[in-house]
Amino acid sequence: MGSRILVVGAGAVGGYFGARMAGAGHDVTFLVRERRLQQLRAEGLCLISSVGNVTIAPRMVMAGGIEGPYDIILLSVKAYSLMAAMNDFAPAVGPQTWIVPLLNGMQHLDSLADRFGPAAVMGGTCFIVSKLDAQGRIVQAGSLPRLSVGERDGRETPATCSIAETLSGPGFETVCSTHILQDMWDKWVLLAALGSICCLMRGTVGDVASQPAGQDFAQAVIHECASTAAAAGYPLRDATLKSTVSLLTKTDSTLTSSMFRDLLQGAPVEAQQIIGDLVRRARVHQIPTPLLDLTDLNLRVYEQQRHA
Numbered sequence: 024m025g026s027r028i029l030v031v032g033a034g035a036v037g038g039y040f041g042a043r044m045a046g047a048g049h050d051v052t053f054l055v056r057e058r059r060l061q062q063l064r065a066e067g068l069c070l071i072s073s074v075g076n077v078t079i080a081p082r083m084v085m086a087g088g089i090e091g092p093y094d095i096i097l098l099s100v101k102a103y104s105l106m107a108a109m110n111d112f113a114p115a116v117g118p119q120t121w122i123v124p125l126l127n128g129m130q131h132l133d134s135l136a137d138r139f140g141p142a143a144v145m146g147g148t149c150f151i152v153s154k155l156d157a158q159g160r161i162v163q164a165g166s167l168p169r170l171s172v173g174e175r176d177g178r179e180t181p182a183t184c185s186i187a188e189t190l191s192g193p194g195f196e197t198v199c200s201t202h203i204l205q206d207m208w209d210k211w212v213l214l215a216a217l218g219s220i221c222c223l224m225r226g227t228v229g230d231v232a233s234q235p236a237g238q239d240f241a242q243a244v245i246h247e248c249a250s251t252a253a254a255a256g257y258p259l260r261d262a263t264l265k266s267t268v269s270l271l272t273k274t275d276s277t278l279t280s281s282m283f284r285d286l287l288q289g290a291p292v293e294a295q296q297i298i299g300d301l302v303r304r305a306r307v308h309q310i311p312t313p314l315l316d317l318t319d320l321n322l323r324v325y326e327q328q329r330h331a
């Protein structure tokens with residue numbers, strides 16, 4: 024019998040990967056709340072994707088209806104929903120369950136390990152540019168999405184290989200990583216820098232890079248993020264740093280971060296997990312981060328205004 028996968032969060036990320044895996048015949052159930060349940064029942068789970076559109080009738084469960092443990096929990100809620108989500112999916116965690124989180128940032132690893140035990144928590148990250156549209160469809164743009172998973176201590180165990188094999192399907196690439204924490208830091212550096220560029224300047228990478236001093240600004244933000252990663256023990260390889268700089272200084276780029284897209288819609292943002300936590304770690308290692316500090320302040324003011 025195949026592994027039972029519970030996707031927690033049928034949004035832009037979980038909905039995409041989950042629908043692809045379900046379409047490939049994997050045993051996928053989505054943990055959803057009432058509004059999304061009704062929406063997906065009525066419309067199906069629909070992907071509008073650069074690598075092919077698909078609509079599936081998802082198997083769904085609500086928190087009170089979880090029966091027995093699942094083999095893999097693919098966690099894809101926003102960081103600010105993590106605590107409530109952990110309570111909701113707790114009945115799905117048994118002694119053999121693996122939790123594979125795809126959230127941005129690093130803080131969630133500690134929260135999950137504290138709640139479910141370190142052995143249950145894998146490292147995970149993904150590269151995808153996707154969002155929900157007004158009808159709740161998942162709109163994915165750009166290149167082939169990628170999902171990486173691995174043991175946090177870097178061991179390549181039979182379990183990791185089999186999890187990576189299970190979390191696969193058409194429409195994305197799966198990587199079984201032996202350096203997943205480094206991968207997660209690399210992604211965090213990229214994302215925190217991208218988030219700072221877009222949220223501080225209220226524009227795309229190209230909007231900023233095509234202005235005088237725009238590229239210098241982007242490079243300075245990347246430097247702050249990368250210096251913090253290095254001080255924490257996860258220095259970016261030269262090639263990774265180079266490709267991050269190249270991606271975030273392209274004058275014709277329309278790239279934005281999901282945090283900026285949320286901000287444009289007046290939605291809550293993962294400011295604390297993506298920027299605040301990085302600033303906190305920079306302080307621990309006495310790394311100066313004036314631009315990240317500014318982004319942190321900017322997003323705090325945004326959140327305060329949202330709640331006013």
Ligand SMILES: NC(=O)C1=CN([C@@H]2O[C@H](COP(=O)(O)OP(=O)(O)OC[C@H]3O[C@@H](n4cnc5c(N)ncnc54)[C@H](OP(=O)(O)O)[C@@H]3O)[C@@H](O)[C@H]2O)C=CC1
Nearest residue numbers: 032033034035036054056099100104108126127151152153
């Ligand atoms: N979108 C992107 O391009 C990328 C996002 N990421 C990261 O992935 C993570 C997820 O982001 P994304 O998919 O965009 O976010 P979305 O807001 O699109 O999706 C999150 C989903 O989680 C659901 N959810 C929240 N709490 C619960 C719960 N207790 N039970 C069931 N469902 C729940 C929400 O459902 P409801 O409708 O009920 O609120 C929502 O559908 C974030 O950390 C983000 O930073 C990483 C790479 C790219």
Ligand SMILES: CC(C)(CO)C(=O)C(=O)O
Nearest residue numbers: 149150151152214280281
């Ligand atoms: C950087 C990017 C686009 C890569 O997936 C991302 O993770 C995000 O916008 O949240």
